[in-house]
Amino acid sequence: xxxxxxxxxxxxxxxxxxxxxxxxxxxxxxxxxxxxxxxxxxxxxxxxxxxxxxxxxxxxxxxxxxxxxxxxxxxxxxxxxxxxxxxxxxxxxxxxxxxxxxxxxxxxxxxxxxxxxxxxxxxxxxxxxxxxxxxxxxxxxxxxxxxxxxxxxxxxxxxxxxxxxxxxxxxxxxxxxxxxxxxxxxxxxxxxxxxxxxxxxxxxxxxx
Numbered sequence: 001x002x003x004x005x006x007x008x009x010x011x012x013x014x015x016x017x018x019x020x021x022x023x024x025x026x027x028x029x030x031x032x033x034x035x036x037x038x039x040x041x042x043x044x045x046x047x048x049x050x051x052x053x054x055x056x057x058x059x060x061x062x063x064x065x066x067x068x069x070x071x072x073x074x075x076x077x078x079x080x081x082x083x084x085x086x087x088x089x090x091x092x093x094x095x096x097x098x099x100x101x102x103x104x105x106x107x108x109x110x111x112x113x114x115x116x117x118x119x120x121x122x123x124x125x126x127x128x129x130x131x132x133x134x135x136x137x138x139x140x141x142x143x144x145x146x147x148x149x150x151x152x153x154x155x156x157x158x159x160x161x162x163x164x165x166x167x168x169x170x171x172x173x174x175x176x177x178x179x180x181x182x183x184x185x186x187x188x189x190x191x192x193x194x195x196x197x198x199x200x201x202x203x204x205x206x207x208x
Contacts, residue, residue: 003040003080003084004080004084004164004167004168004171005164006039007036007039007040007076007080007163007167008160008163008164008167009160010035010036010039010076011032011036011072011073011076011080011159011160011163011167012156012157012159012160012163013156014026014027014032014035014036014072014076015027015070015072015073015076015155015156015159015163016152016155016156016159017072018070018072018118019155020151020152020155020156021152021155027071027072028050028054028071028072029049029050029051029053029054029057029071029072029074029075030047030050030051030053030054031050032046032050032072032075032076032079033046033047033048033049033050033051033053033075033076033078033079034046034047034050036075036076036079036080037049037079037083040079040080040083040084041083042083045079045082045083045086045100046075046079046083048100049075049078049079049082049100049103049104050075050079052104052195052198052199052202053071053074053075053078053104053107054071054075054202055199055201055202055203055205055206056071056108056201056202056205057069057071057074058202058205058206059205059206059208068115069108069111069112069114069115070111070114070115070117070118071111072114073107073110073111073114073159073162073163073166074107074108074110074111074114075107076163076167077103077106077107077110077111077163077166077167077170078103078104078106078107078170079103080167080170081103081106081107081167081170081171081174082096082099082100082102082103082174084171085099085103085171085174085175085178086099088175089178097188097191097192097194097195098178098181098187098188098191099174099178100195101191101194101195101198102173102174102177102178103170103174104198106170106173106174107170110166110169110170113162113166114162114163114166117158117159117162118158120158121154121155121158124154124158129151
């Protein structure tokens, strides 16, 4: 449970980079994945997962009113779920393609839930923009920065709580479904093939 809390905290800080603060690209999956992996002691797995997800969403940008699926949340969820599950079953996460594929597949629909949370907090933050407009109209310029900080805090809290819930759901799904898989060489080969098909799909998205 402590790992989930730490990852949710780190993930929430990284998520601020998407739109709320700095925007220096650390929120991109190819960066967020290794950071979360490093926190959990396995940055290589984070880099592999982050690279695949980066290809999936490299063209999805939060421009204007467009709010794409939360690719940062997907990278944080997939990386943390894969590493924690592999640690629990005593497997090496870099070599456990079934767990890695499962984690990526689970993270994609959960990133849609992260998108919904992002939309809700943006709508909530409109009140701070309106407050800032009112303060500017009244000439109280020294207090406008407080409204900006309130928006930043609400983004962080929303990201932290949503990641905490979504990582927990991801762990529940993978831990429940993975033991049901038959232990066969054919299935293992299928997961290896699936991983390279993911990369091929990502390259196709990139070229488009």
